[in-house]
Amino acid sequence: MGDFNAKIGAGRTSNYVGQWGLGERNERGDMLENFAEINRMVLLNTQFQLHPRHLYTWKSPKDKPGKIVRNQIDYIMINQRYRNSCTYVKAYPGADIRSDHNPILGEFKLRLKRIKRKREQTWDMRKLKDPIIKKKVGESLNQRIKIKPHLEVEKEMKLLQETVIEIKKEHLARDTRKKKSWMTDEILALMDKRRQNKAIRDEYQRIHKEIRRKIRTAKDEEKKEKCQEIEELQRMHDDFNVHRKVKEVAGLVKKGTGGKLTDRDGRIIINLEEKKAEWKEYIETLFHDTRPEEPLELSDGSGPTILADEVRAAIKQLKQGKAAGPDQILSEFFKLFDDISIKWITQIFNRIYDTGKLPKDWLKSEFITLPKKPCAKQCKDYRTISLMSHLLKLFLKIIHNQP
Structure with missing residues (x-):
């Protein structure tokens, strides 16, 4: 101009x-x-x-x-x-x-393009409650796990990760048609049948009544399952998750809202890389240790061999429904291991224990942020939670349980 x-x-x-x-x-x-x-x-x-x-x-x-x-x-x-x-x-x-x-x-008159963020694919782990799907997932998982004594541990972990992702895609993909958590395939099939008989009034009304009856039953079953989960958490004295489940059943869980992040000077940070740098600086400051390093007393490196029974006992102690770590392998899959798979993971743990070399994914953790108060803006207004590999949790639990 x-x-x-x-x-x-x-x-x-x-x-x-x-x-x-x-x-x-x-x-x-x-x-x-x-x-x-x-x-x-x-x-x-x-x-x-x-x-x-x-x-x-x-x-x-x-x-x-x-x-x-x-x-x-x-x-x-x-x-x-x-x-x-x-x-x-x-x-x-x-x-x-x-x-x-x-x-x-x-x-x-500007027409701004709406850019849709690429959502990470999520999986419906509730499907594992279905005995048929649970059996299929377990069989598929155990068939693909093979003991390879000469393969590096890092490659073994990579193959396990790829296997779990393939199984998730085959059996645990979310059904986009099911907008409600209580929705079942049977109800969806009846809805399709009702749509086809729209011109036949009597048949339409009959199917409609059956759908309503099935929906009531499905809702009652879902409430019953959630109540059983709450009772199980109470039995384990897990008060935190008890309150979380009660709020979920009562519909008191609020959806998270992404707030604006500002720096120390109150300037709003828009660029993603600048946000990462701000969080990195905050976390490094938060966990900075000023204490002097103490000399470590090293032993000869020998220790008791990890047994398959110890692995089974540790797997039973793992909690379900927890967010996955960087490798995206959930503890629910360990509970489906048969004897051969238990033997395979036991050998992996013993090789890691003897060599002292941990897989790369075990050395990483993902931080998620939860606001401490409404309208959180600065990093200090958030609580950070670290997500670590479930395989590492299992390994540490085995070591901790050893005499």
Whole structure:
């Protein structure tokens, strides 16, 4: 936008110049059109049919009532891609702006593209409560696990991770049709059948009543399952998860809302990399240890061999329904191991225990943030929770249980 001292003139000469210009073209007008064509820009002043008094932008000192000398030499140019965003552009003669040029005003209506964030795929672990699916998942998992004594531990862990992901895709993918947690395949099939019999009133009413009866039964079954989960948590004296489940059943769980993150100076951080840097600095400061390092007393490195029975006992102690760590392997899959798979994981743990080399995923953890108060803005207003590998949890539980 500016004073180009170029007269484009009336008439369309290209896709970048409209047909409603003013006056006759001069040499600088040709130069301006070439510039617009090279840079794929549209001269908006020439795109709208208006009265000449809303087209001219400069009045010559020689302008008289009998001899009008008024030219269009100021323009607003915009990238051709955004041409449709402009609804009108016109000059305003007589504006008190202490200039011999008339101001040009334009109205734009931006159409911002809504970018959908790519959601991480989630899995329906509640399907494992179905005995048939649980049996299929267990058989598929144990068939794919093979003992390879000469394979590196890191590669073994990678193969297990890939196997679990494949099984999740095959058996535990979420059904997008099931908007309600109590929805079953039987109810969905009846709904399809009801839709097909819409023209037959009696049959439609019969299926409709059956659907309502099935829905009531499904809701009651879901409530019964949740109550059994609460009773099991009470038996284990897990008060935290008891209260969480009670709130879930009562519908008191609020959906998390992503707040704005600000730095120490109160400046809002928008860039993702800047957010990561802010969190990194905060966590490093939070966990910084100023205590002097104490010398470690190293033993000869020998220790009791991990037994398969110890692995079985530790697996039984693992809690279910916990968020996965970086490797995305959940404890629910360990509980499906047969004797051969138990033997395989026992050998892996013994090799790790003897060599002292931990898999890379065991050395990483993911932090998730939970706001301590409404409208949390700074890092200190959040509580951080670390998610670690469930395999590491199992390994540590075995070591801890040893005499």
